[in-house]
Amino acid sequence: xxxxxxxxxxxxxxxxxxxxxxxxxxxxxxxxxxxxxxxxxxxxxxxxxxxxxxxxxxxxxxxxxxxxxxxxxxxxxxxxxxxxxxxxxxxxxxxxxxxxxxxxxxxxxxxxxxxxxxxxxxxxxxxxxxxxxxxxxxxxxxxxxxxxxxxxxxxxxxxxxxxxxxxxxxxxxxxxxxxxxxxxxxxxxxxxxxxxxxxxxxxxxxxxxxxxxxxxxxxxxxxxxxxxxxxxxxxxxxxxxxxxxxxxxxxxxxxxxxxxxxxxxxxxxxxxxxxxxxxxxxxxxxxxxxxxxxxxxxxxxxxxxxxxxxxxxxxxxxxxxxxxxxxxxxxxxxxxxxxxxxxxxxxxxxxxxxxxxxxxxxxxxxxxxxxxxxxxxxxxxxxxxxxxxxxxxxxxxxxxxxxxxxxxxxxxxxxxxxxxxxxxxxxxxxxxxxxxxxxxxxxxxxxxxxxxxxxxxxxxxxxxxxxxxxxxxxxxxxxxxxxxxxxxxxxxxxxxxxxxxxxxxxxxxxxxxxxxxxxxxxxxxxxxxxxxxxxxxxxxxxxxxxxxxxxxxxxxxxxxxxxxxxxxxxxxxxxxxxxxxxxxxxxxxxxxxxxxxxxxxxxxxxxxxxxxxxxxxxxxxxxxxxxxxxxxxxxxxxxxxxxxxxxxxxxxxxxxxxxxxxxxxxxxxxxxxxxxxxxxxxxxxxxxxxxxxxxxxxxxxxxxxxxxxxx
Numbered sequence: 001x002x003x004x005x006x007x008x009x010x011x012x013x014x015x016x017x018x019x020x021x022x023x024x025x026x027x028x029x030x031x032x033x034x035x036x037x038x039x040x041x042x043x044x045x046x047x048x049x050x051x052x053x054x055x056x057x058x059x060x061x062x063x064x065x066x067x068x069x070x071x072x073x074x075x076x077x078x079x080x081x082x083x084x085x086x087x088x089x090x091x092x093x094x095x096x097x098x099x100x101x102x103x104x105x106x107x108x109x110x111x112x113x114x115x116x117x118x119x120x121x122x123x124x125x126x127x128x129x130x131x132x133x134x135x136x137x138x139x140x141x142x143x144x145x146x147x148x149x150x151x152x153x154x155x156x157x158x159x160x161x162x163x164x165x166x167x168x169x170x171x172x173x174x175x176x177x178x179x180x181x182x183x184x185x186x187x188x189x190x191x192x193x194x195x196x197x198x199x200x201x202x203x204x205x206x207x208x209x210x211x212x213x214x215x216x217x218x219x220x221x222x223x224x225x226x227x228x229x230x231x232x233x234x235x236x237x238x239x240x241x242x243x244x245x246x247x248x249x250x251x252x253x254x255x256x257x258x259x260x261x262x263x264x265x266x267x268x269x270x271x272x273x274x275x276x277x278x279x280x281x282x283x284x285x286x287x288x289x290x291x292x293x294x295x296x297x298x299x300x301x302x303x304x305x306x307x308x309x310x311x312x313x314x315x316x317x318x319x320x321x322x323x324x325x326x327x328x329x330x331x332x333x334x335x336x337x338x339x340x341x342x343x344x345x346x347x348x349x350x351x352x353x354x355x356x357x358x359x360x361x362x363x364x365x366x367x368x369x370x371x372x373x374x375x376x377x378x379x380x381x382x383x384x385x386x387x388x389x390x391x392x393x394x395x396x397x398x399x400x401x402x403x404x405x406x407x408x409x410x411x412x413x414x415x416x417x418x419x420x421x422x423x424x425x426x427x428x429x430x431x432x433x434x435x436x437x438x439x440x441x442x443x444x445x446x447x448x449x450x451x452x453x454x455x456x457x458x459x460x461x462x463x464x465x466x467x468x469x470x471x472x473x474x475x476x477x478x479x480x481x482x483x484x485x486x487x488x489x490x491x492x493x494x495x496x497x498x499x500x501x502x503x504x505x506x507x508x509x510x511x512x513x514x515x516x517x518x519x520x521x522x523x524x525x526x527x528x529x530x531x532x533x534x535x536x537x538x539x540x541x542x543x544x545x546x547x548x549x550x551x552x553x554x555x556x557x558x559x560x561x562x563x564x565x566x567x568x569x570x571x572x573x574x575x576x577x578x579x580x581x582x583x584x585x586x587x588x589x590x591x592x593x594x595x596x597x598x599x600x601x602x603x604x605x606x607x608x609x610x611x612x613x614x615x616x617x618x619x620x621x622x623x624x625x626x627x628x629x630x631x632x633x634x635x636x637x638x639x640x641x642x643x644x645x646x647x648x649x650x651x652x653x654x655x656x657x658x659x660x661x662x663x664x665x666x667x668x669x670x671x672x673x674x675x676x677x678x679x680x681x682x683x684x685x686x687x688x689x690x691x692x693x694x695x696x697x698x699x700x701x702x703x704x705x706x707x708x709x710x711x
Contacts (some may be wrong), residue, residue: 012092013085015046026059028275030165031097044082060091066172067093069149073139079160079170085503086322094171100163101311103218104156109309110225114624121302122293123286128167129159129215130286134279137171137208150206153197154214156221163312165299193229193237193556198270201242203560210271216267216275216320223264224252234555235548244270247517259289265515295492321677346354354611393429404437407408408543411438414492456482463488463579466620469608469688472574475583476600477690478499483587488579493569496589504589507570512545512569516551518561529550560595565602574607602690605642614677617684621661627681629694630658638691644682647674651682654693 010017015032022029032046053059069095070081103125108116144667151172180277182529200270220228228238228248239245241382246268253261263285269275276282285584291296306312391400394416400423410416410434419614421429422438431437461471475484476481479499486493496504510516518621526545532546544562547553553561612620639649651674656669661683668674674682686692 001042012048012088012090014022014047015044015092015094016087017046021045023050026053027063032094034094043097044094045097046092046094048090052627054089055093063093063467069147070172072141073136075132075135075167076137077128077168078418079168080357081510096270098160098162098166098168100155100161101306103159103161103167103222105311106161106306107156107221108227108557109221109311113309114225115309116225117222119223119256119260120290120297120303121305122219123290123295124165124299124302125159125161125167125222126215127283127286127297128171128217129154129218130279131285132169133208133211133215137211137279140200143541145314150208151211151698152200153192153195154211154218155192156218157192159218161302161306163303165303171686193234194227195204195243196238197272198242198244199272200554201238201559202563207272207276208278210490212267212276212279214265215267220246220249220264222266223260224249225603226252228268235545235559238556238559243270246643248468256290257293259292263289321613363394370412389425390689391423391429391542392416393423403530403534403682404549407438408533409510409513411509412506412513413510414490440659444545456584458582458584460580460582463576463581465577465612468576469604469685470690470698472607473601475603476604480583480585481588482583482585483584485591486573486576486579487581488576491579495573495574496587497600497630498588502566502570502603505566507569512565512572514561514565517565517568520546521561523557524552525560566666569609570600570603571610575611599641599643601641602643604689605644607634607686609646612681612684614680617680622683623678623699624694624697625661627694628653628658628660629664629687631655631686631692632690633690635686638686638689642685642689644685646677648682648685651679652686655686 001531012032015034018031018033020028028050032044034043034044034203035044049063069080071084074080079098080096081093083540085092085094106117107123125248126166133151136149136151139149141147147245148170151169153171154169158169160170162166162168165421187316189578195214195217197206197210199203199210217228226248229237229245231237246265249264253264256322259633263282266285267282276285282512286297289295303312303455313587316432389401390404391397391398391405391409392402407416407422411420416422416432418431418433420432422432422435423429424435477500481498482496484495484497486495490508492508494506495502495658511520515524515533518524519529521525527551528547529543532543532550532552535546535550544553544558547560548555633651635655639652642649644652651664654664654673659667665676665679666685668679683692687694687697
């Protein structure tokens with residue numbers, strides 16, 4: 001039996017373990033057999049929770065949840081669960097044994113041979129999974145109550161292909177269902193890197209359309225024999241998924257009919273509303289395409305190709321099917337060897353032959369090691385750590401000695417600038433820009449002064465509480481791209497907007513620095529931040545990258561923290577009661593990691609909900625309380641766009657006809673819909689985003705906007 005790194009029992013319950021098949025993050029799978037009277041034998045795949053996780057209540061709960069859900073599912077395109085048991089401290093699950101291969105091996109074998117999977121075979125795999133998802137998404141429990149099931153891990157490794165060509169989706173280990181939603185908290189990131197939906201990456205609520213997106217990834221990879229998102233650094237992969245970046249697919253889809261490309265693009269739309277609404281709709285689109293092209297989609301074409309590439313053999317069966325040769329990358333060319341000749345092959349749709357070349361080197365980059373394999377602090381090269389003692393000349397004063405972490409904080413909070421004189425150890429003072437360990441920081445848009453180029457327009461205005469949210473809303477509505485600079489005494493925030501959404505932000509507020517926020521959330525300890533900052537030169541001055549490199553943070557944790565930082569700074573801006581704002585059009589955060597994912601309209605709404613007190617709203621709306629307010633149109637789309645899921649949203653929806661604000665307060669109070677403060681907040685937000693109108697709004701601001709002339 002293959003070793004698994006732990007002691008393998010000979011039996012689990014009534015099942016005899018034949019041999020180890022695979023080990024995952026939570027469990028391991030064995031080929032097993034159950035014998036009965038009169039020569040009865042049943043071969044199964046036996047899944048047991050890993051011994052080291054058997055005492056972890058969360059993992060045990062997930063394992064039990066998987067068994068409970070799968071026990072209620074019975075469909076030819078889903079792996080069937082036959083039995084669930086416990087022997088001592090061992091939990092196990094007996095599942096249908098699929099004798100064949102996986103979709104992951106299909107994609108790898110096609111890439112290694114530089115040979116495309118026939119379109120008919122690719123569509124058969126996809127249609128089969130869609131039929132399984134169609135059933136799972138609509139599944140109900142024994143009382144007829146919908147399970148609300150979302151698989152969340154539709155990836156090539158979980159798509160099993162039998163020697164007969166039957167395709168089955170397995171592994172509901174991280175599925176989300178309404179009945180155990182308590183263990184799948186909103187925002188918790190689950191799934192395989194490279195096979196997630198944008199809403200999974202950004203922590204948004206999931207529904208069945210998330211599974212359709214990830215199946216779209218699988219379809220694109222089968223059709224092109226290339227990873228769609230899963231290359232490069234883990235953070236880069238997450239951002240490409242978040243943006244639904246289909247550049248790899250677009251570069252390698254010339255052999256596909258436009259109708260099929262359109263289907264893939266729709267499945268991979270960034271926003272769920274732009275995708276297929278259901279698995280049925282996705283399947284019908286594929287079937288319509290197959291009829292249009294007169295394709296024969298079914299198991300025979302798939303089986304023929306699998307045998308052709310030696311992933312299965314029709315003369316072999318049983319447990320030995322897992323002994324098939326493992327697919328792997330093509331052997332590396334020796335140094336100086338002539339380039340491999342491109343191969344010619346038949347088009348999968350009977351079109352003229354196309355030339356296939358090996359995937360570009362950068363697309364064959366192996367994924368980075370798992371966080372557990374990353375170097376820990378004790379393993380780092382001490383010579384790469386920047387000197388720990390600095391002195392800073394500030395006028396007639398010399399500050400220090402100070403560690404690198406304190407030095408970086410001074411520049412990040414605006415207390416020091418590019419020309420500030422800094423001395424390393426006992427060396428001479430020189431401008432900060434001349435120190436290599438600070439070079440990356442000081443050329444960043446985060447710290448560099450903004451230079452307005454000829455032709456760039458700049459608007460300036462003073463913050464006024466009545467009109468400020470509306471001004472920010474106008475930038476989002478017009479999908480402006482540029483930099484928004486807000487200043488309040490010594491505080492300064494910069495927001496780089498792309499199409500009206502904040503994508504990168506900086507702040508001189510110490511409490512808003514990444515390290516401080518990570519410490520406040522309990523994600524790191526101060527010593528780890530100090531060590532990461534000390535390793536700044538190795539990681540280009542990026543604290544987040546250093547924390548990931550040291551193994552302190554996982555890339556997904558860093559990604560979430562950066563997104564949260566951007567959003568929280570933007571929401572905090574809406575709480576400012578005074579200050580000055582500049583917006584320079586066309587300025588971009590070149591070279592910075594661009595992070596977004598939340599609608600700017602939602603952020604504006606959150607800023608108003610969190611930043612305006614009842615007393616302040618009484619003052620802002622005081623002159624309009626007995627004045628008629630009218631909706632510009634049906635308000636449901638505005639409420640959805642602003643994601644007003646609370647009482648403010650309910651109050652806004654009462655505007656089916658004109659009301660005075662006082663009348664609306666009475667109506668909502670009598671119906672128990674919302675209190676006075678919530679109604680005022682809803683009306684103010686509606687006026688700010690132009691969903692409501694009234695005479696004299698917006699009011700004249702105390703210090704009017706002064707747009708500058710075009711340079």
